[in-house]
Amino acid sequence: MSDKKETNDAKGIVFNIQHYSIHDGPGIRTSVFLKGCFLRCIWCQNPESQSLKPDLFYFEERCTGCGRCAATCPANAIEIIETKSYTDRGKCNGAGECIQVCPNDARNLMGKEMTAQEVFQKVKGDELFYKRSNGGVTLTGGEPLFQPDFSKNILLLCRQAGIHTAIETCGFADWEQFKDVLQYTDLVLFDLKHMNSEKHCEYTGIPNELILENVRKIHHELGIPIRARIPVIPGYNDSVQDIHEFAKFVVNELDNLLIMRFSNRSCACLITHQLSVC
Structure with missing residues (x-):
């Protein structure tokens, strides 16, 4: 059993x-x-x-810079610069909260x-x-x-x-x-x-x-x-x-x-x- x-x-x-x-x-x-x-x-x-860990995929052309991802990220790895979101890959822990709140499907987690x-x-x-x-x-x-x-x-x-x-x-x-x-x-x-x-x-x-x-x-x-x-x-x-x-x-x-x-x-x-x- x-x-x-x-x-x-x-x-x-x-x-x-x-x-x-x-x-x-x-x-x-x-x-x-x-x-x-x-x-x-x-x-x-x-x-x-x-890589064994999940990888974040980002589609810049879909991003409108709404800031929801930055507000949600538990690792504070995202900031908005000139209407686009940017992720510090060194800080990103692959939690995926940013993907759930993105209204434009600009983010995807592979893994x-x-x-x-x-x-x-x-x-x-x-x-x-x-x-x-x-x-x-x-x-x-x-x-x-x-x-x-x-x-x-x-x-x-x-x-x-x-x-x-x-x-x-x-x-x-x-x-x-x-x-x-x-x-x-x-x-x-x-x-x-x-x-x-x-x-x-x-x-x-x-x-x-x-x-x-x-x-x-x-x-x-x-x-x-x-x-x-x-x-x-x-x-x-x-x-x-x-x-x-x-x-x-x-x-x-x-x-x-x-x-x-x-x-x-x-x-x-x-x-x-x-x-x-x-």
Whole structure:
């Protein structure tokens, strides 16, 4: 009974729950975006996910300088200057009172504390779509392994309900914590940023040795299905040699699908390859 209560009461920070997602695993899925990440990728698609604490988003063009936010802020972090509100980020504690009183939706807080049970109730509402499309729930972010206990408990609740589970991960995590989360994971969407460790460190802030070691262990020791996902970023990891090194690693080490996301300033497309020879 106590274990079940701990699972339900486990808390974490979520910044978005995206319904009807079709690019984060098989079938129709619900993607749960968690806050916090170990990496600082130059090209990060969700920079609001990097910090674990909630982040204040401010839309200056919507602000009329009414002053309600400044009057409400418990940290006295807001002042009105020339008809616009300005927030001292060093003082802001993310309480969110300013958001509640803003009449123009000029403020938004990215990140909300939720229990595993609350997240599960949100995703369970899409269960009919999962059953008809062989879909399920995907934890992404940010990085799910940044909140390992929270991630584990969400996945456990989904597994108990017969819902297919997946995580999208950069793979930078302690192996024992990783295994603890993976015991309730049906599919791993593994992001590979760069095969050269020095460049990986330059572009993301950390080297890739632990990442590559973990993905090998997942495949060879645990046998959990893996889909390697690569954000191909012009000027960073899109050379012929880069692509060759990605493909060689996936074929020789994972013997699996390679999913490549090609991105530039105006478009992004998804290409899936079944690799067999390199």
